[in-house]
Amino acid sequence: MAGDRENAFALRGRIAHFLGDPGMSPENLVYFEDGVLVVEDGKILLCDDARSLAGAGFDLAQCEWLPNQLILPGFIDTHVHSPQIDVIASYGTQLLDWLNDYTFPAESRYAQRSFAEASANDFLDYTLSVGTTTSFVYTTSYKQSTEALFEAALAKDMRLVAGKILMDQNALPELQDTAASGYQDSVDLINEWHGKGRLGYAVTPRFSGTSSVEQLTLAGQLLKEFPDVWMQTHMSENLEEIRWLKTVHPHTADYLDSYEQYGLNTDRSIFGHCIHLSDDEILRLAGSGGRVAFCPTSNLFLGSGLMPLEKLKKAGVPVSIATDVGGGTSLSMLTTLGEAYKVCQMQGYSLHPLEAFYMMTLGNAKATHLDHCIGNFERGKEADIVVLDNKPTPMMARRITQCRELDEELFVYMMMGDDRSVARTYCHGVQQYDKGENN
Ligand SMILES: [Zn+2]
Known part of the structure; x- marks a missing residue:
């Protein structure tokens, strides 16, 4: 049953996880057709082949057997906006109008603490229902909306990184902080929440267009004062945005420079989108170790463009993948992978x-x-687990029976899967979602 803690339990089924990039070596994929995953005190104790374990004296009868279901590590979403669950699927705009017409009014509701608390809880439940156990979250410019999200994530023992949005210009007046208040709120939130439970803090200027030079300077100062926090922001998403940004920060050479000048391009920086970077910007990102979050459903929905995944990877830029709800159209990372495939197909990859x-x-x-601490089933890692149902719909069940190899089956989940494909989700060894209970 969801939410009950057992000190130790074992699942038996088909298990897949990675020890490294499968593009570097096929041995980086670990797959057991009949595997056992043992969890103890929230950590992975054992992940191995059932028959070899039985041969060594392991009692398979203690396992809960999930025949045919596929057990994977919890999914990680590196860029998502919790308050935008109320504006997902809003019609007819591209980035700048979408922010002004839909997003900013929705985020202004989070000034109310009770609304922020209820919405934070809903957001996390939605992420668990699609198999996401860790998210990098933009909240709003209100400090209390970030506190509400951290409290809700702590109660579910989720690993989650979030930050209050820094935004002191070019937005609704009631959403704007000041350089000084944004800095102080960030310091307070870092001191209260960073490192508590499984939580972490990300300094979060929305994008350089909505922050003054003074605010960007103080954001850079935060990274120096707290070197183990993250930085997350948006970059080079939309061509009109890029033209507009040159008028907001005319002293900068290009988009990346509007962060670099303030010490915001580090290997703990995660830049959402990065669709229209110049070759020089890509080189500088690779040199600094700055990270990119590829958000395909958002890029397609807002008509922003096709992110050059292959080009960035070849240049040595670490690229993650993310939903970017509510510019993104689904919290499901499976759906996100399917749209990533299409974006890459459009570019010959x-x-x-x-x-x-x-x-x-x-x-x-x-x-x-x-x-x-997360990402696979190596011993000692935190037990964030997703169990995929291989018969979520009659048509998927039919298609999956045709699959002979694991990668064929994964491709079906990737192209056809969504929340219906997720049977269970565990956070830190505790089941937090059960599709059977929620149907
Ligand atoms: Zn975003």
Whole structure:
């Protein structure tokens, strides 16, 4: 039953996870047709082949057997906006109008603490129902909306990184902070929440267009004062935005420079989108170790463009994958992988299902420096687990029976899967979602 803690339990079924990038070596994929996963005190104790374990004296009868279901590490979403669950699927605009017409009014509701608390809880429940156990979240410019999200994530023992949005210009007046208040709120939130339970803090300027030079300077100061926090922001999403940004920050050479000048391009920086970067910007990102969050459903929905995944990877830029709800159209990372495939197809690159599943698990963990604790089933890691139902719909069941290899089956989940494909989700060894209970 969801939410009950057992000190130790064992699941038996088909198990897949990655030890590294499967593009570098096929041995980086670990797959057991009949595997056992043992969890103790919230950590992975054992992940191995059932028959060899039985041969060594392990009693398979203690396992809960999930025949045919596929057990994977929890999915990681490296860029999502919790308050935008109320504006997902809003018609007819591209980025700048979408912000003004839909997003800013929706975010202004989070000034009310009770609304922020209820919505934070709903947001996390929605993420668990699609198999996402770790998210990098933009809240709103209100400090209390970030507190509400951290409280809700702590109660569910989720690993989650979030930040209050810094935004002191070019937005609704009631949503604007000031450079000084944004800095102080961030300091207070870091001191209260960063490192508590499984939580972390990300300094979060929305994008350089909505922050003054003074605010960007103080954001850079925060990274110096708290070197183990993250930085998340948006960059080079929309051509009109890029033209507009030159008028807002005319002293900068290009978009990346509007962060670099303030010390905001580091290997703990996660830049959402990065669709229209120049070759020079790509080189500088690769040099600094700055990370990119690829948000395909958002890029298509807002008509922003096609992110050049293959080009960025070849240039040595670490790329993660993310939903970017509510510009993105689904919290499901499976759906996100399917749209990523189409974006890559449009550029002559066929994203392989193993590469895709690696990206949303261990790859995203590595891209965010969390691979020491999540991302796969190595012993000692936190037990964030997703169980996929291989018969979520009659048509998927039919299609999956045709699959001979694991990568064929993963590709079906990637192209046809969504919340219906997720049977269970565990956070830190506790089941937090059960599709059977929620139907
Ligand atoms: Zn975003």
